[in-house]
Amino acid sequence: MKRHDQVRIGCGSGFWGDAPDPAFELLEHGKLDYLGFDYLAELTMALLQRLRAKDPEAGYVEDAVQTMVDMAPLARRVGTRLVSNGGGVHPRAGADAIAQRLAAKGERGVRIGTVVGDDLLGRLDELVAGGVPLANSATGSADLASIRSRIVCANAYLGSEGIVEALAQDADIVITGRVADSAVFVGPILAHLGVGYDDPDLVAAAITAGHIAECSSGCTGGMSSRFDEMEAMGRVGFPILEFARDGRCVVTKLPGTGGRVDAFTVKEHLVYEIGDPRGYPVPDGVADFTSVRLQEVGADRVEVSGVRGRPRPDQLKVLIGYADGWIGEGLLMFPWPRALARAQKARATLLERFDRLGLRADAVEFSFVGVNALHGPAAPMPERDDANEVGLRVAVRTRSRDEADKVRRACSQLWIMGPGGTSFGVPMKPRPIVSLWPTFVPRDLVPHRVEMVTS
Numbered sequence: 332m333k334r335h336d337q338v339r340i341g342c343g344s345g346f347w348g349d350a351p352d353p354a355f356e357l358l359e360h361g362k363l364d365y366l367g368f369d370y371l372a373e374l375t376m377a378l379l380q381r382l383r384a385k386d387p388e389a390g391y392v393e394d395a396v397q398t399m400v401d402m403a404p405l406a407r408r409v410g411t412r413l414v415s416n417g418g419g420v421h422p423r424a425g426a427d428a429i430a431q432r433l434a435a436k437g438e439r440g441v442r443i444g445t446v447v448g449d450d451l452l453g454r455l456d457e458l459v460a461g462g463v464p465l466a467n468s469a470t471g472s473a474d475l476a477s478i479r480s481r482i483v484c485a486n487a488y489l490g491s492e493g494i495v496e497a498l499a500q501d502a503d504i505v506i507t508g509r510v511a512d513s514a515v516f517v518g519p520i521l522a523h524l525g526v527g528y529d530d531p532d533l534v535a536a537a538i539t540a541g542h543i544a545e546c547s548s549g550c551t552g553g554m555s556s557r558f559d560e561m562e563a564m565g566r567v568g569f570p571i572l573e574f575a576r577d578g579r580c581v582v583t584k585l586p587g588t589g590g591r592v593d594a595f596t597v598k599e600h601l602v603y604e605i606g607d608p609r610g611y612p613v614p615d616g617v618a619d620f621t622s623v624r625l626q627e628v629g630a631d632r633v634e635v636s637g638v639r640g641r642p643r644p645d646q647l648k649v650l651i652g653y654a655d656g657w658i659g660e661g662l663l664m665f666p667w668p669r670a671l672a673r674a675q676k677a678r679a680t681l682l683e684r685f686d687r688l689g690l691r692a693d694a695v696e697f698s699f700v701g702v703n704a705l706h707g708p709a710a711p712m713p714e715r716d717d718a719n720e721v722g723l724r725v726a727v728r729t730r731s732r733d734e735a736d737k738v739r740r741a742c743s744q745l746w747i748m749g750p751g752g753t754s755f756g757v758p759m760k761p762r763p764i765v766s767l768w769p770t771f772v773p774r775d776l777v778p779h780r781v782e783m784v785t786s
Contacts, residue, residue: 333525334524334525335364335523335524335525335576336524336575336576337573337574337575337576338364338365338519338520338523338524338572338573338574339361339362339363339364339365339571339572339573339574340363340364340365340366340367340516340519340520340544340571340572340574341354341357341358341361341363341365341366341367341544341569341570341571341572342357342366342367342368342369342516342544342545342546342547342569342570342571342572343357343358343366343367343368343398343413343547343569344368344369344370344395344398344415344547345369345545345546345547345548345549346369346370346372346546346547347370347371347372347375347392347394347395347417348394349547351398352566353547353548353566353567353568353569353588354366354368354398354402354569355402356568356569356585356588357569357571357585358402358405358406358409358411359405359409360585361411361571361585362409363409363411363571364410364411364412364519364523365411365412365413365414365519365523366402366406366411366412366413366414367414367415367515367516367519367541367544367545368395368398368413368414368415368416368417368515369416369512369515369545369546369547370392370394370395370415370416370417370419371392371416371417371419371509371512373650373652373767374652374765374767375392375419376419376420376484376486376509376650376652377483377484377652377765378765379391379392379419379420379421379484380420380452380483380484380652381483383420383421384483388421388424389421389424390419390420390421390424390425391417391418391419391420391421391422391424391425391428391506392417392418392419392425394417395415395416395417395418395419395425395506396417396425396428396429396432396506397432398415398417399413399415399417399429399504399506400429400432400433400436403429403433403438403441403503403504404436404438406503406504407438407441407503412498412502412503412504412505412519413503413504413505414494414498414504414505414507414515414518414519415504415505415506415507415515416506416507416508416509416510416512416514416515417506418445418446418447418506418507418508419508419509420450420484420486420508420509421508422445422446422447422506422507422508423445423447423782423784425445425506426443426444426445426504426506426782426784427784429441429443429504429506429784429786430443430784430785430786431786433786434786438786439786440785440786441503441504441785441786442500442501442502442503442504442783442784442785443502443503443504443505443506443783443784443785443786444494444496444497444498444500444502444504444505444506444781444782444783445497445505445506445507445781445782445783445784446489446493446494446496446497446505446506446507446508446510446779446780446781447493447508447779447780447782448487448489448493448508448777448778448779448780449486449487449488449489449507449508449509449510449777449779450485450486450508450509451485451486451487451649451772451777452482452484452485452486454485455475455479455482455485455651458772458776459475461776463772463773463776464770465649465651465768465770465772466770467768467769467770468769468770468771469769475651475768478651478653478768481653481654481655482651482652482653483652483653483654483765484650484651484652484765485649485650485651485652486508486509486649486650487509487647487648487649487772487777488509488510488511488613488614488647488648488649488650489507489508489509489510489511489514489614489647489777489779490510490511490514490517490613490614490615490643491510491511491514491515491517491518491521491614491615492518492779493507493510493518493779493780493781494507494510494514494515494517494518494519494522495518495521495522496779496781497781497783498518498519498522498523499522500781500783502783505518509650510614511613511614511615512541512542512545513537513538513541513542513545513613513615514541514613514614514615515541515545516537516540516541516544516545516572517534517537517538517541517615520537520540520541520572520574521534521537524574524576526576528615528616528642528643531616531617531639531640531641531642532578532638532639532640533578534615534616534640534643535616535617535618535619535638535639535640535641536574536578536579536580536618536635536636536638536640537574537615538611538613538615538616538618538640539580539601539611539618539620539623539635539638540572540574540580540582540635541572542600542601542605542611542618543570543572543582543597543600543601543635544570544572544582546600546603547569547570548564548567548568548569548570548590549599549600549603550570550582550592550596550597550599550600551567551568551569551570551584551588551590551591551592551596552564552567552589552590552591552596553567553590554599554600554603555595555596555599556599557595557596560591561589561590561591562589562590562591563588563589563590564589564590565589566588566589567588567589567590568584568585568588568589568590569584570582570583570584570592571583571584571585578636578638579634579635579636580634580635580636581628581632581633581634581635582597582632582633582634582635583631583632583633584631586631591631592631592632592633593627593631593633594625594626594627594633596633597625597633597635598625601620601623602620605620608620608621609621610641612644614643614644614647614648614774615643616640616641616642616643617640617641617642617643617644618638618639618640619638619639619640619641620638622637622638622639623635623636623637623638624636624637643774644774645773645774646771646772646773646774647771647772647773647774647777648769648770648771649769649770649771649772650767650768650769650770651767651768651769651770652765652766652767652768653765653766653768654763654764654765655764655765655766656693656728656729656730656731656763656764657728657729657730657731657732657734657735657761657762657763657764658726658727658728658729658735658761658762658763658764659726659727659729659734659735659736659737659738659739659759659761660724660725660726660727660738660759660762661681661724661725661738661739661741661742661755661758661759662700662722662723662724662725662755662759663677663722663723663742663745663749663753663754663755664700664720664721664722664723664753664754664755665677665720665721665722665723665750665752665753665754666719666720666752666754667717667718667719667720668716668717669716670716670718670719670720670721671699671702671713671716671718671721672716673721673750673752673753674699674721674722674723675699676750677723677745677749677750677753678697678723678725680745680748680749681697681723681725681741681742681745682695684741684744684745684748685727685737685738685741688737688740688741689737690727690729690734690737690738690741691729691730691734692727692728692729692734693728693729693730694727694728695725695726695727695728696725696726696727697723697724697725698723698724699721699722699723699724700721700722700723700724701718701720701721701722702718702721704722704724725738725742728764732761732763735761735762736761738761739758739759739760739761742755742758742759743758
């Protein structure tokens with residue numbers, strides 16, 4: 332690939348279910364070199380693995396695949412390349428689906444690069460036999476055997492190397508499995524500038540830029556403590572990164588779109604989901620966020636500079652998901668007068684019903700919506716019971732679906748058994764619980780592979 336002095340990259344998605352229209356606006360008007368999409372969260376992988384267990388050709392994020400198909404014609408015309416981690420647990424199937432759908436539309440010759448290698452589900456026994464402890468990094472437990480029969484997914488967080496390689500092979504679209512969220516930005520940045528990983532500060536600057544942008548409107552007014560000050564958030568603009576070879580990056584958005592980019596919105600997302608700000612580790616390197624300098628250089632333009640970093644870690648994070656019971660849930664609403672008293676009485680009634688139904692539960696949690704649903708025991712109870720309405724939420728953890736279904740039945744019985752004015756919608760169905768076992772594995776034991784498909 333040709334070396335450039337600057338790259339212009341936008342964020343088209345911050346999660347599975349994000350709004351598609353700001354991404355299409357970026358593609359049409361952003362004059363972008365790349366458009367990156369982040370779809371995956373920790374439990375998303377377990378959900379996708381269950382889908383693949385039912386259908387061997389499933390396991391990718393359907394929304395991500397269809398978005399690539401819908402965008403590809405325009406992206407080719409404007410010269411923007413699309414990079415997405417929407418391959419989930421089966422990126423090759425996602426790439427094949429993109430190629431087939433594009434071909435059916437007459438869009439021939441689109442090159443789709445697939446990055447695989449993160450899925451370790453079939454390699455766990457091999458890794459343990461080879462002496463990798465796979466100890467739980469949160470609890471210290473090394474007893475993986477205790478959950479082995481219930482494991483449903485195991486994915487390493489890859490870096491951006493596969494993305495760089497696919498772009499070097501002239502991929503118009505890159506679709507990956509589990510990579511670090513920032514990797515869908517770091518990869519295009521390094522590929523476009525024609526640099527590698529031997530400059531830790533430059534890589535850390537790319538990581539920082541990717542971290543700021545990876546949650547789409549999270550840095551343009553969304554999730555902000557000043558959300559009430561933001562204009563037209565219903566048509567918010569997603570972020571654009573203007574990243575230069577010297578490591579400086581301007582965060583901005585399209586003119587006329589909603590939201591705002593200023594030093595505060597960037598700071599708010601810079602500290603989102605981090606541990607030690609002096610060492611933010613991802614597979615591509617370690618960024619020191621305390622070295623970051625921010626300067627507002629224009630309307631909706633913030634320059635990020637001065638980032639320092641350290642080389643890539645020797646270990647890759649792995650998240651193992653395992654089946655861990657079921658959740659039964661209900662939500663009931665009660666009106667004025669004495670709304671809180673009615674909700675409290677309904678709580679006592681549900682406990683009596685649980686006892687009558689012989690519910691076997693590992694945990695039972697109640698909260699009063701409008702009173703303490705967010706802050707729990709830390710929220711003071713009101714001195715006066717004069718709220719217009721109060722909700723009662725109950726969540727019960729059980730070992731089986733049948734036990735969890737007792738919660739649905741008990742809540743339904745309060746339609747008549749409960750206070751006058753009780754209101755709620757369709758009873759909630761039991762849901763399986765997937766718990767997480769975080770661990771680490773040596774980087775050299777998790778090779779990536781790039782496969783190319785053409786429509």
